[in-house]
Amino acid sequence: MVRDAVKVGLLGLGTVGAGVMKILQINSEQIRSRAGINIEVKKILVRDLKKPRAVEVESSLLTTNVTEILEDPEIDVVIELMGGLAARVHVEEALRRKKYVITANKDLMATAGASLLRLARDNGRNIYYEASVGGGIPLIRPLKHSLGANKILRLVGIINGTTNYILTRMDLENMEFNDALAEAQARGFAEQNPENDLEGKDAAYKLSILAGLAFNSQIHFDTVNVEGISNLKQRDILYARELGFTIKLLAIGEERADGLTLRVHPALVPLTHPLAGVLYENNALYVEGNAVGEVMFYGPGAGALPTGSSVVADLIDVARTINHHVENGIIEIAFHDKKVVPLEELESAFYLRLLAEDQSGVFAGLANAFSEEMVSLDMIIQKRSREGEAEIVLVTHAEKEKSFNAALASIQKFSGIKAVKSVYRVIRK
Numbered sequence: 001m002v003r004d005a006v007k008v009g010l011l012g013l014g015t016v017g018a019g020v021m022k023i024l025q026i027n028s029e030q031i032r033s034r035a036g037i038n039i040e041v042k043k044i045l046v047r048d049l050k051k052p053r054a055v056e057v058e059s060s061l062l063t064t065n066v067t068e069i070l071e072d073p074e075i076d077v078v079i080e081l082m083g084g085l086a087a088r089v090h091v092e093e094a095l096r097r098k099k100y101v102i103t104a105n106k107d108l109m110a111t112a113g114a115s116l117l118r119l120a121r122d123n124g125r126n127i128y129y130e131a132s133v134g135g136g137i138p139l140i141r142p143l144k145h146s147l148g149a150n151k152i153l154r155l156v157g158i159i160n161g162t163t164n165y166i167l168t169r170m171d172l173e174n175m176e177f178n179d180a181l182a183e184a185q186a187r188g189f190a191e192q193n194p195e196n197d198l199e200g201k202d203a204a205y206k207l208s209i210l211a212g213l214a215f216n217s218q219i220h221f222d223t224v225n226v227e228g229i230s231n232l233k234q235r236d237i238l239y240a241r242e243l244g245f246t247i248k249l250l251a252i253g254e255e256r257a258d259g260l261t262l263r264v265h266p267a268l269v270p271l272t273h274p275l276a277g278v279l280y281e282n283n284a285l286y287v288e289g290n291a292v293g294e295v296m297f298y299g300p301g302a303g304a305l306p307t308g309s310s311v312v313a314d315l316i317d318v319a320r321t322i323n324h325h326v327e328n329g330i331i332e333i334a335f336h337d338k339k340v341v342p343l344e345e346l347e348s349a350f351y352l353r354l355l356a357e358d359q360s361g362v363f364a365g366l367a368n369a370f371s372e373e374m375v376s377l378d379m380i381i382q383k384r385s386r387e388g389e390a391e392i393v394l395v396t397h398a399e400k401e402k403s404f405n406a407a408l409a410s411i412q413k414f415s416g417i418k419a420v421k422s423v424y425r426v427i428r429k
C-alpha cells in the first residue's frame, strides 16, 4: 500500500503536546524530508475543549473521546502526553490495535515499561520514550544504540530540574530552601505540588528507566533508595562550599560484582567535578563505560520545545520505520533481573554537621567513636562557638555505610554531643 502520510493521534495538548505541535508547524519541511513522508496529526485528546492553548490548532482536531483515536484504523502512531499512570490503559489499547506508541511518561515507563515493551513486541510494534528522561537531552538512544558496545559501569545524573534549580539558587545566591522553592514555582520550574520532585521520586523514576537500559536488567522501582532535599539547610551548602564541594541531588546507578546499586540522594560533589557546573534547571548524565571511558550529556531537562524535540525525533524514527519497513527502534526488553545491593553494603564518605558542648574532649571523643567503628576522618573543623555550644563539621573517608551508621549511633549517645543536624553522602568522582 502506498501511503501519503503517517497519521498521528495525540493524547494531551498541555505543555509538551503544545511543544510537539509547534515543532511540527515550524519545522514541517525539514521533518518531512527527514522522515521521508508527510506526518499528519489527525486527532488530539484533551479534557477541556474550550481551554486556551499555547499553540494554534484547528478546533476540529480536538476531542474528549479517546476511542476516536484508538479505534481509528488510519491512525498509525499514538503519542501519549497526558501523564500519570491512568494513561496505561490507552497505551495498552493502542498497542493491541497495532499502533506505534511514543510517550514522555516516566512514571509509566518506570513502573510498567517492561510489561508494555513485551506487549509491543507481541504485537509487532514498539514504544519510543526518549522524552521520558532528560527532556531535550538525548539519553535513551545513546544508551540503547551509541554506547551499546560498552559494559556500563556507572551512571551519575542530575535528572530533576526543579531540585537543581533550587539547589543552585541556595548555593549561588545564599537563598534558604523555602525562598528558592517559591521562586522556582513563580518561574514555572516547580509545580504547585512539588513533592515528587523534592522527595526524589521523579529522579528515581528516571533512574529506573536509565538503569534498565544501561545494566540490561529489569528494574523494580521500589528497589531504588530515595532521599530528597526538603530538609537541606543553606548552612550545609555554605559549609560544603568552604570544603570545596557543592550539594546536588544525584541519581546514581552502578554495576558491581555483587549486583546493582540504585539510589537518589543529595550528595556533596567536588567543585571540580563536571556535574558541579550543571546549574539551575539544566540536567546532565555522566556515564562510565568500559570501552568509551567517561562521557557526559548535558542540556535542558524539561520544557515544551526541548521535550517536544525528543518526541518529534521519536516520531521521525517511527515514520521512517513505517515508510521504509525498517525497524530503527530495537525493542530493549531486559531479560535479566539483577540483584540490587542494599545501601548498607555500599562504601560511602559522609559529611556530618553536629552541635556539641563547647568543651575540651569533644573532638577526641568523636575521633574515638569513629575509630572504634573503623571509620576514618578526612576533615574535622569547628565552625562556630556560641554560649557554650560548638558547631562541628566533619567529612569521613569512604567506609561501609553499616560502619558509619554504627559510629553515628554511638556518637549520639556521647554526652558532649547535643544534636546531629545533618548527614550527607560525599562523592569524589
Ligand SMILES: NC(=O)c1ccc[n+]([C@@H]2O[C@H](COP(=O)([O-])OP(=O)(O)OC[C@H]3O[C@@H](n4cnc5c(N)ncnc54)[C@H](OP(=O)(O)O)[C@@H]3O)[C@@H](O)[C@H]2O)c1
Binding pocket: 011, 012, 013, 014, 015, 016, 017, 045, 046, 047, 048, 049, 051, 064, 080, 081, 082, 083, 084, 104, 105, 106, 107, 131, 132, 135, 301, 302, 303, 304, 307
Ligand atoms: N512538562 C515538561 O517539561 C515535561 C518534560 C518531560 C516529560 N514530561 C512528561 O510529559 C507528559 C505530559 O506533561 P505536560 O507537562 O505536558 O502535562 P500537562 O501540561 O498537564 O498536559 C496534559 C495534557 O493531557 C490532557 N489530559 C490529561 N488527562 C486527561 C484525560 N483523562 N483525558 C483527556 N485529556 C487529558 C490535558 O488536557 P487539558 O489541556 O484539556 O486539561 C492536557 O492537555 C507527562 O508524562 C510528563 O511527566 C513533561
